[in-house]
Amino acid sequence: MRRTILIVGAGPAGLSLARSLAGSPHKVVLIEPQPREVLAAPPPDGREIALTLRSERILARLGAWQHIPEAEKFPLTEARVRNGKSPFALSIGSGQTGALGHLVSNHLIRAALFKAVDGQPNVELRCGRKVVQAHTSPAGAEVTLDDGTRLAADLLVAADTRFSQTREQLGIGASVERFGHTMMVGRISHTKAHGGVATEWFEYGRTIALLPLGEGMSSLVLTLPDAEARRVCALSDADLTALYAGYLGDEWGAIALETRPSPYPLAMTYAERFSGPRCALVGDAAVGMHPVTAHGFNFGLLSAWRLARVIAQASDPGEPSRLKRYAIRHRVATTPLYQATLHLVGLFTDERRRARPIRAGVLRLGALPPVRKAMIRLLSEPGVA
Numbered sequence: 001m002r003r004t005i006l007i008v009g010a011g012p013a014g015l016s017l018a019r020s021l022a023g024s025p026h027k028v029v030l031i032e033p034q035p036r037e038v039l040a041a042p043p044p045d046g047r048e049i050a051l052t053l054r055s056e057r058i059l060a061r062l063g064a065w066q067h068i069p070e071a072e073k074f075p076l077t078e079a080r081v082r083n084g085k086s087p088f089a090l091s092i093g094s095g096q097t098g099a100l101g102h103l104v105s106n107h108l109i110r111a112a113l114f115k116a117v118d119g120q121p122n123v124e125l126r127c128g129r130k131v132v133q134a135h136t137s138p139a140g141a142e143v144t145l146d147d148g149t150r151l152a153a154d155l156l157v158a159a160d161t162r163f164s165q166t167r168e169q170l171g172i173g174a175s176v177e178r179f180g181h182t183m184m185v186g187r188i189s190h191t192k193a194h195g196g197v198a199t200e201w202f203e204y205g206r207t208i209a210l211l212p213l214g215e216g217m218s219s220l221v222l223t224l225p226d227a228e229a230r231r232v233c234a235l236s237d238a239d240l241t242a243l244y245a246g247y248l249g250d251e252w253g254a255i256a257l258e259t260r261p262s263p264y265p266l267a268m269t270y271a272e273r274f275s276g277p278r279c280a281l282v283g284d285a286a287v288g289m290h291p292v293t294a295h296g297f298n299f300g301l302l303s304a305w306r307l308a309r310v311i312a313q314a315s316d317p318g319e320p321s322r323l324k325r326y327a328i329r330h331r332v333a334t335t336p337l338y339q340a341t342l343h344l345v346g347l348f349t350d351e352r353r354r355a356r357p358i359r360a361g362v363l364r365l366g367a368l369p370p371v372r373k374a375m376i377r378l379l380s381e382p383g384v385a
């Protein structure tokens with residue numbers, strides 16, 4: 001009997017899952033409110049995604065990596081983390097041969113995944129429609145779309161972002177951490193070379209990161225309290241350039257604004273369960289990471305890949321033991337980095353004086369060879385479980 005899998009949301013996680021299930025005996029229906037033209041050619045959203053080598057391998061197996069132009073894959077050779085004005089930098093990746101991964105614009109990843117999914121014989125894309133009601137029981141799953149259409153399935157997968165309505169409708173709670181800070185991302189050009197190195201400073205009152213893109217080009221990532229971020233986003237190009245130049249000093253030479261900043265209010269979310277009767281969660285709907293450790297997409301891809309592995313060839317993809325196996329593995333794989341990120345964000349946004357020596361101490365501790373090795377493993381191959 002042919003089984004049906006409904007995926008709510010055609011973001012990177014939903015598309016990755018649909019592509020991972022292409023060629024399986026199941027019928028896959030992907031529901032997404034955005035129109036097909038936007039999915040095929042999403043506009044730039046300012047995000048530059050740091051992909052681990054493992055994610056690149058998965059994207060290649062999904063037939064998506066090949067659709068990203070080579071000139072748009074920017075190698076990341078090292079990441080340096082600094083505490084305020086201290087000259088000491090914790091380095092991740094120095095002395096390694098080869099890149100830690102690549103930076104690729106989010107819209108290009110989404111376009112590549114869409115290309116890989118579009119036209120797969122067992123995958124149906126329902127664009128321009130939203131799921132407004134979802135219900136599952138051991139007997140089956142059912143959703144209602146915003147035009148009143150009802151669809152039944154053997155398995156329902158929520159991939160509809162960190163504040164997933166589907167997750168809520170399924171009665172699955174989530175822990176939510178809001179930070180009162182907004183991350184702004186946009187491109188600058190500069191006259192000095194970045195050498196493929198990403199640099200992040202935890203200042204007092206703000207965090208800045210420069211992510212290396214093409215020659216003389218970086219993504220500037222600025223995190224500020226929400227009200228301050230709103231003020232910065234409203235500055236003119238000239239005032240914004242002057243502000244950035246003041247923050248960066250002369251280290252990158254003369255700078256120019258290439259794109260306006262896109263703001264993202266920061267929150268981390270972690271679902272109480274990643275599966276239930278005839279349902280599962282993937283991507284941000286399961287684990288909504290803080291971008292500071294750059295793992296939301298990497299985890300989302302891993303969740304889709306991992307879920308597909310347990311259900312693709314099953315006679316019944318909604319079988320509880322299979323969904324539980326997925327849920328346990330993904331939880332074990334994501335908990336360490338999620339918790340580490342939560343503590344890191346807490347420490348580096350703690351403006352009290354007594355937090356300052358702790359921050360410096362944490363970075364020095366991170367420089368010890370065994371800790372550094374463990375960190376590289378945690379960041380480059382997370383979720384090996």
Ligand SMILES: Cc1cc2nc3c(=O)[nH]c(=O)nc-3n(C[C@H](O)[C@H](O)[C@H](O)COP(=O)(O)OP(=O)(O)OC[C@H]3O[C@@H](n4cnc5c(N)ncnc54)[C@H](O)[C@@H]3O)c2cc1C
Binds near residue numbers: 297
């Ligand atoms: C500034 C920034 C930088 C980042 N940098 C990195 C990085 O360097 N590395 C990394 O790994 N990750 C990074 N991330 C995280 C990454 O972008 C996300 O984890 C990833 O986009 C999540 O994908 P998703 O498919 O789960 O969710 P989304 O991309 O949010 O997609 C959800 C989809 O569901 C659809 N949807 C919503 N509601 C419904 C509904 N009711 N019915 C049907 N469809 C619905 C939406 O339209 C959307 O298309 C960053 C994030 C930010 C904000």
